[in-house]
Amino acid sequence: MSINIEGIKSEEISELLKKQITDFEKKVDVSEIGTVTYIGDGVARVYGLDNCMNLELLEFPNNIFGMALNLEEDSVSAVLFGEDKLVKEGDIVKRTGRVMQTPVGDALVGRVVNAIGQPIDGKGPIDTKETRFVEVIAPGIIRRQPVNAPLQTGIKAIDAMIPIGRGQRELVIGDRQIGKSALLIDTIINQKGGDVICIYCAVGQRRPAVVNTVQKLEEMGAMKHTIVVAATASEPAPMQYIAPYVACAMGEYYRDNGRHAFIGYDDLTKQAHAYRQLSLILRRPPAREAYPGDVFYLHSKLLERAAKMSDEHGGGSLTAIPVIETQAGDVSGYIPTNVISITDGQIYLEPELFFGGIRPAVNAGLSVSRVGGAAQIKAMKQIAGMLRLDLAQYRELAAFAQFASDLDKATRAQLERGKRMIELLKQDQYVPMPVEDEIIVIYAGTQGYLDDQPLEALKPFEEGLLRYVRAEKQDLRKEIVEKGALDDDLKAKISAAIETFKKTFTA
Amino acid sequence: MKKIKEVKRYANALIRNVGIDNAPQSINELEAINALTLKSKEFKSLLFNPQFTSGERETVLKQLSAKIKLSDYTIKFVMYLSELGIIRALPAIIRSATNLYFEKKKKAKAVVMTPIEIKKEQEDSLRSSLKKMMDRDVEIEYMMDPSLLGGILVKIGSTMYDTSIKSQLRLLRDELIKG
Numbered sequence: 001m002s003i004n005i006e007g008i009k010s011e012e013i014s015e016l017l018k019k020q021i022t023d024f025e026k027k028v029d030v031s032e033i034g035t036v037t038y039i040g041d042g043v044a045r046v047y048g049l050d051n052c053m054n055l056e057l058l059e060f061p062n063n064i065f066g067m068a069l070n071l072e073e074d075s076v077s078a079v080l081f082g083e084d085k086l087v088k089e090g091d092i093v094k095r096t097g098r099v100m101q102t103p104v105g106d107a108l109v110g111r112v113v114n115a116i117g118q119p120i121d122g123k124g125p126i127d128t129k130e131t132r133f134v135e136v137i138a139p140g141i142i143r144r145q146p147v148n149a150p151l152q153t154g155i156k157a158i159d160a161m162i163p164i165g166r167g168q169r170e171l172v173i174g175d176r177q178i179g180k181s182a183l184l185i186d187t188i189i190n191q192k193g194g195d196v197i198c199i200y201c202a203v204g205q206r207r208p209a210v211v212n213t214v215q216k217l218e219e220m221g222a223m224k225h226t227i228v229v230a231a232t233a234s235e236p237a238p239m240q241y242i243a244p245y246v247a248c249a250m251g252e253y254y255r256d257n258g259r260h261a262f263i264g265y266d267d268l269t270k271q272a273h274a275y276r277q278l279s280l281i282l283r284r285p286p287a288r289e290a291y292p293g294d295v296f297y298l299h300s301k302l303l304e305r306a307a308k309m310s311d312e313h314g315g316g317s318l319t320a321i322p323v324i325e326t327q328a329g330d331v332s333g334y335i336p337t338n339v340i341s342i343t344d345g346q347i348y349l350e351p352e353l354f355f356g357g358i359r360p361a362v363n364a365g366l367s368v369s370r371v372g373g374a375a376q377i378k379a380m381k382q383i384a385g386m387l388r389l390d391l392a393q394y395r396e397l398a399a400f401a402q403f404a405s406d407l408d409k410a411t412r413a414q415l416e417r418g419k420r421m422i423e424l425l426k427q428d429q430y431v432p433m434p435v436e437d438e439i440i441v442i443y444a445g446t447q448g449y450l451d452d453q454p455l456e457a458l459k460p461f462e463e464g465l466l467r468y469v470r471a472e473k474q475d476l477r478k479e480i481v482e483k484g485a486l487d488d489d490l491k492a493k494i495s496a497a498i499e500t501f502k503k504t505f506t507a
Numbered sequence: 508m509k510k511i512k513e514v515k516r517y518a519n520a521l522i523r524n525v526g527i528d529n530a531p532q533s534i535n536e537l538e539a540i541n542a543l544t545l546k547s548k549e550f551k552s553l554l555f556n557p558q559f560t561s562g563e564r565e566t567v568l569k570q571l572s573a574k575i576k577l578s579d580y581t582i583k584f585v586m587y588l589s590e591l592g593i594i595r596a597l598p599a600i601i602r603s604a605t606n607l608y609f610e611k612k613k614k615a616k617a618v619v620m621t622p623i624e625i626k627k628e629q630e631d632s633l634r635s636s637l638k639k640m641m642d643r644d645v646e647i648e649y650m651m652d653p654s655l656l657g658g659i660l661v662k663i664g665s666t667m668y669d670t671s672i673k674s675q676l677r678l679l680r681d682e683l684i685k686g
Contacts, residue, residue: 017683024679029669033662048665092667 032095034076036060039087042080042236043281046093049076055135059094062086065116066093067100067238070282077282079238081116100135102246103128104253108227109197112214115231115243117250121214132249134242138304145310150375151262151319154190154432155183157362157425160384160442161391162347165375166196166260166317167308171339173324173331174349179360180323182429183347184264185213187321189222190432191262196319197254198226199263201247203240204270207232220430233270240274248305251318255307258314263306267323268299272335289334299335300342345369358426364391378485379439386446387421394418413451420450423458436480437466443486444498461505468501514596517588518603522611525580530608536581537601543571544597554589561590614644620652620660622671637661 034048044066046058058066058078064086070077080087102117105128112121119126147165164170172180188198200217202210210230217223227250231243244265254261265271272295279292287293299322306320322343324336329351331340340346345368354361376384393414401407401415424445427433433441441462444450453461469477476493483490525533544551553559553567568582588594609616617637619625625633630647637645641663652660656672 020683021679024682029667029674029678031667031669032665033667034665050665094667 034093036087036089036091036093037075039084039089041277041281042084042238043278044078044080044084044087044093046076046078047074049093049095050074052076052095053099055099057096057098057100059096060087061091065096065100067242069278070284079241079278079282080236081238081242082236084236099133100242101131102134102249103130104132104250105130108250109225110223110227112210112228112230115229115235115239115246117246120230130253132253134245134249135301136249136252136305138301139307139309139313143310143313144307145315147308147317147371147375149317150372150377150380150435151187151196152190152194152435153183153187154434154438155186155360156427156433156438156442157360157364158183158347159376159435159438160380160387160425161364162345162362162367162369163372163376163380163384164319164321164369165308165372166319167306168345168369168371168375169303169306169320169322169343170369170372171322171324171343171346172349173326173336173340173346174361175326175329175351178349178351178354179429180325180349181213181266183349183360184266184321184323185216186430186432187262188217188226188264189220189430190434191225192220192222194225196225196260196262197251198222199247199251199261200226200228201244201263201265202228202230202232203243203265203267204231204233204274205266207234216430237274237277240271241278244268244271244302248302248318248320251320252305255309255316255318256314258309258316260317260319262319262321265302265320265322267325268302268339269323269325269335272298291334295335296338296342299339303339303342344371358422359429360427362425364388365395377435379480379483380435382486383439383442383446387442390414390417390421390446394421416451417448419455420453420458421445423455424450424462426459433466434477436477437469439480439486440469440477440494440498441465443491443494447495447498449495449498449502464505465498465501468504469497473497513593514599514603515607517593517596517600518607521584521600521604522607525578527608527611529578530604533578533581533584534601534604534608536577537585537597537604539575540577540581540585541597541601554585554594557592561586564589609646612644614646615641615663616646616648618648618650618662620650620655620662620671622651622653622655622657624651625649633659637663 032049032051034046036044037047038045044060049058052058052068052071054068054071056068058068060066060080064080064082066078066080068076068078103126107126107128111119111123111126113126114120147167149166151164151166151168153159153164158164172183174180184200188200191198200213202213210228210232214223214228217226229243229247229250231239247263247265251261251263272291275295275298276291280286280290284292303320303322306318308317309315322339324339326333326336331337331348348363348366349361350363351361353363373381394417397411397414398418401411424441444465450458450461476497479490521533522530544554553564564586568577568585571577572582585594588597605616619633634645634647654673658671658675660671661668
């Protein structure tokens with residue numbers, strides 16, 4: 001990017017500057033001020049500021065801004081969005097009369113920004129025209145409508161059994177290193193070429209981890225529709241606390257303009273930790289596990305902002321997938337139970353499955369989606385019913401079959417089918433699938449086309465089948481997408497395609 | 508918070524006991540003692556350290572009083588505070604008492620900062636215009652700050668009126684950056 005500067009003479013520049021300086025009006029700068037009496041750990045206590053409002057933005061020296069969180073009798077406690085070493089005791093703090101805002105808009109897409117919307121990817125300034133409030137109240141009932149369209153994650157197990165709708169909040173919960181972030185990243189990659197803008201909000205992660213994620217998204221060509229908001233572990237707690245709200249405000253821009261956005265908060269446990277730290281330094285009374293009393297509100301006000309807007313309000317949507325990290329699979333902790341109760345369902349990732357080679361390690365029994373079913377496309381709903389039934393029967397029999405040596409043929413068939421289904425739902429990282437491919441593959445499983453194949457042959461079979469369909473049966477894929485439902489004619493066509501392929505397939 | 512309320516209570520008691528007209532004097536005396544604690548470590552430990560007896564404190568304070576003239580009440584007040592171990596709140600008490608005094612007298616305190624010494628007639632016109640603006644008597648504290656370059660900066664309560672060249676330059680810079 002180079003700008004031709006030869007055409008501009010230095011006189012012209014000084015002329016411009018002179019004009020601006022002459023236009024500059026000399027006026028008395030009246031401001032309300034206070035003095036810093038305590039500073040540390042990202043929190044400042046300010047004496048004075050009599051008329052300061054809650055959540056008001058305050059201006060500290062060195063161009064650092066803060067937000068008033070505690071209003072006391074003659075002092076105000078504020079969190080700092082910047083380096084607290086640049087502020088010292090006795091410094092003068094000014095009121096701004098504004099609340100916090102963040103830049104929003106399409107100029108942000110493809111960029112990596114910090115918790116206050118400043119670029120950190122070294123690609124120059126971001127030219128945004130609009131700003132939005134960071135803390136807003138979620139849209140009311142009148143402005144919403146029920147979720148009715150799917151957000152395809154591209155992960156077979158999720159799209160089939162735990163579907164996520166546009167405007168839904170679906171929690172991803174599990175231990176560390178079990179594929180929670182991978183799930184978000186696959187979902188973002190799967191939106192490539194679609195109408196959904198993705199926002200990835202990294203809170204309290206290691207900086208290299210964020211770099212890797214961004215690099216991977218670049219590689220997969222997914223940054224073209226993605227904004228990354230990063231508040232890494234090295235940044236002060238106020239930045240980690242505010243980052244999800246900033247990311248949400250960026251998503252709301254699309255929601256309120258009749259467009260669709262998806263936002264992944266990775267992860268809210270870390271945000272709760274940051275908020276706990278702030279609250280303790282602000283001397284708010286600690287409650288359970290030393291979290292402040294309003295830690296539920298911290299998450300509920302954030303997740304409520306995900307919504308499907310009514311048609312009169314543009315019909316846009318903001319889908320939220322928060323991530324919560326559990327300790328040793330304990331979902332009954334304070335923060336996990338809070339967020340489970342706020343969201344419209346959860347995807348539970350289990351270590352036993354993960355180490356048993358079932359990846360994504362989605363526990364189909366404990367995972368639910370409370371509204372997503374209404375949002376599945378009809379074709380998927382038709383085959384997912386069969387899949388769920390097969391899996392449920394398998395789980396029931398598998399426990400029982402461990403004690404029995406002699407099983408009748410029907411039971412054995414049932415078990416074999418279940419094993420194949422579980423094998424079929426395995427999926428590699430970074431290879432999300434379009435919904436039509438998912439339908440063909442799961443159809444092959446539920447209709448018994450895989451029953452005579454050995455388990456190890458399933459993966460090559462799946463790959464081969466999809467390669468064959470993509471190469472020779474493009475019109476079939478198109479038809480599935482256009483029709484959206486499987487009628488007898490379409491079913492016959494899919495069956496025929498699978499059978500033709502099966503003849504050529506050797507494991 | 509609880510601490511603030513206590514500080515207020517002591518400040519109130521101080522003003523009530525010495526009477527509103529004597530308040531400025533005893534506030535000044537307390538300020539002198541506070542300055543001394545900052546200056547001399549030994550004096551500070553005398554007041555702060557619970558190992559000293561009240562008798563020892565009294566003799567020292569009496570001797571001091573001979574030098575800088577402290578009223579009996581101030582000595583008693585300081586001794587009482589150090590006995591209770593709340594002498595560390597002295598600056599807060601002074602601040603609170605000053606505020607109370609100004610409130611009762613319907614006065615306001617202004618801090619005026621200028622880059623050069625201010626002239627007598629300027630002072631008078633400043634005083635009258637501040638009085639008009641605040642609708643109450645104004646006690647002015649003058650400070651010199653050459654870094655202002657020019658103009659004047661007035662702080663009253665938590666409001667700041669800034670016409671200094673320094674801030675004008677800052678505003679101009681912001682304007683130019685904004686373009």
